[in-house]
Amino acid sequence: xxxxxxxxxxxxxxxxxxxxxxxxxxxxxxxxxxxxxxxxxxxxxxxxxxxxxxxxxxxxxxxxxxxxxxxxxxxxxxxxxxxxxxxxxxxxxxxxxxxxxxxxxxxxxxxxxxxxxxxxxxxxxxxxxxxxxxxxxxxxxxxxxxxxxxxxxxxxxxxxxxxxxxxxxxxxxxxxxxxxxxxxxxxxxxxxxxxxxxxxxxxxxxxxxxxxxxxxxxxxxxxxxxxxxxxxxxxxxxxxxxxxxxxxxxxxxxxxxxxxxxxxxxxxxxxxxxxxxxxxxxxxxxxxxxxxxxxxxxxxxxxxxxxxxxxx
Numbered sequence: 001x002x003x004x005x006x007x008x009x010x011x012x013x014x015x016x017x018x019x020x021x022x023x024x025x026x027x028x029x030x031x032x033x034x035x036x037x038x039x040x041x042x043x044x045x046x047x048x049x050x051x052x053x054x055x056x057x058x059x060x061x062x063x064x065x066x067x068x069x070x071x072x073x074x075x076x077x078x079x080x081x082x083x084x085x086x087x088x089x090x091x092x093x094x095x096x097x098x099x100x101x102x103x104x105x106x107x108x109x110x111x112x113x114x115x116x117x118x119x120x121x122x123x124x125x126x127x128x129x130x131x132x133x134x135x136x137x138x139x140x141x142x143x144x145x146x147x148x149x150x151x152x153x154x155x156x157x158x159x160x161x162x163x164x165x166x167x168x169x170x171x172x173x174x175x176x177x178x179x180x181x182x183x184x185x186x187x188x189x190x191x192x193x194x195x196x197x198x199x200x201x202x203x204x205x206x207x208x209x210x211x212x213x214x215x216x217x218x219x220x221x222x223x224x225x226x227x228x229x230x231x232x233x234x235x236x237x238x239x240x241x242x243x244x245x246x247x248x249x250x251x252x253x254x255x256x257x258x259x260x261x262x263x264x265x266x267x268x269x270x271x272x273x274x275x276x277x278x279x280x281x282x283x284x285x286x287x288x289x290x291x292x293x294x295x296x297x298x299x300x301x302x303x304x305x306x307x308x309x310x311x312x
Contacts, residue, residue: 002243002271004250008033011089012249013082013129015039015067015122016096018049020208021144024242025093027053029250030060039067039078039096069096069121070107072297079128090136092129093249094122094143094178104165111296112160114167118174123181123290124297133196140197142249145179145259147202147266150277152176154289175202176279177289179259183276184286186257197256199248202274204262205233206241236268244271 012029016022017038026036030053040046046064054060065082068074082089097118105113111120126141133139152172155161161170178200185198244260247253254260255273263272280286293299 001239002246004028004032004246005252006033007250010091011035011037011087012091012093013037013039013089014093014095015069015125018042018046020238021203021206021242021245022093022095023049023053024238025095025245025249026062027056027060028242028246030062031057032250034250035061035063037063037065037082039065041066041068041096067125069125070098070109070113070117072109072121072124075121075124076128079125083129083132088136089129089132090138091140091142091249092126092133093245094126094141095245096122097144097174100167100171102167104161104167104170106160112162112165112170114170114174115159115161115177118171119177119181120293120297122178123293124299126181126185127294127297127299130196134194138197139195140199140249140254141182141185142245143178143182143198143200144245145182145200145202146171146175147204147261148172149176149179149202150279152279154180154285156288156292159292176277177293179276179280180286180289181293182259183257183280184290187286190256197254199254199257200259201244201248202259202261202266203241203244204269205235205267206238207235208238208241234265234268236262240268240270244274247271 007029012034014022014026014036017026018040026038030036038046038050043066050062050064053062065078067078098114101113107113107116148171154173182198182200189196189198248260259274259276260271261274263269
């Protein structure tokens with residue numbers, strides 16, 4: 001099992017910290033001495049997860065805050081609240097997401113659910129917290145992508161899949177967008193001298209509630225799918241599956257723009273540095289997507305990032 005380096009004195013914000021890889025990452029970061037803000041959509045489920053984690057890691061410093069990445073107002077309220085506390089933020093872990101709902105669902109902001117929950121929401125959150133992150137001695141943003149990003153593409157003419165919806169294709173687009181966001185953030189940090197480390201990870205085929213939670217949206221109680229440990233492809237438990245994200249978020253060996261995942265068939269096994277897929281190698285693709293996301297979220301990237309630089 002991967003040993004998380006000492007995180008004493010560091011404050012990390014982890015989205016989706018109440019289940020799956022987010023919950024496992026939170027437990028091991030806290031065990032390494034970190035103070036962790038658990039950013040969760042359901043406070044009830046968050047409280048239950050926090051109680052479990054405190055039983056696992058007695059004395060862990062865990063704070064709970066609500067955020068719904070599918071609601072820009074909620075993301076802004078979360079950011080305003082945590083910034084108002086005045087605490088240093090050392091690392092943001094963009095982990096939360098939704099996977100393959102059975103039909104196209106629009107958010108309150110009018111965007112396709114997977115694109116907003118998995119990408120636009122984290123993009124907005126990252127930009128809003130960036131000024132505070134840049135005040136930290138060694139700031140870092142780690143973003144969870146997916147192996148499905150290899151098969152994704154950015155449909156600039158129909159980002160919301162309004163013409164012909166495909167849940168798997170929309171999911172692949174959203175996770176490719178996460179990877180492109182991390183690459184663009186790394187590029188901006190390097191060119192502007194921020195000293196912020198931007199990394200990405202994918203969990204391979206890790207058995208979590210992600211595989212069923214999205215598919216259960218819009219299903220009645222009697223039709224709810226249950227998580228299963230039986231898979232056709234090689235798969236692994238959350239303990240191993242969270243390790244690429246932990247490496248990306250906490251390891252001193254992680255590099256700028258690095259992408260980390262399982263080493264065996266990109267599905268299971270110890271963490272290694274993964275190759276950036278062909279789908280993400282377009283020269284202008286990260287910058288183009290970043291500009292579109294800034295327009296869609298109402299975040300003026302140049303203004304926000306310029307003020308972040310001035311505050312450092």
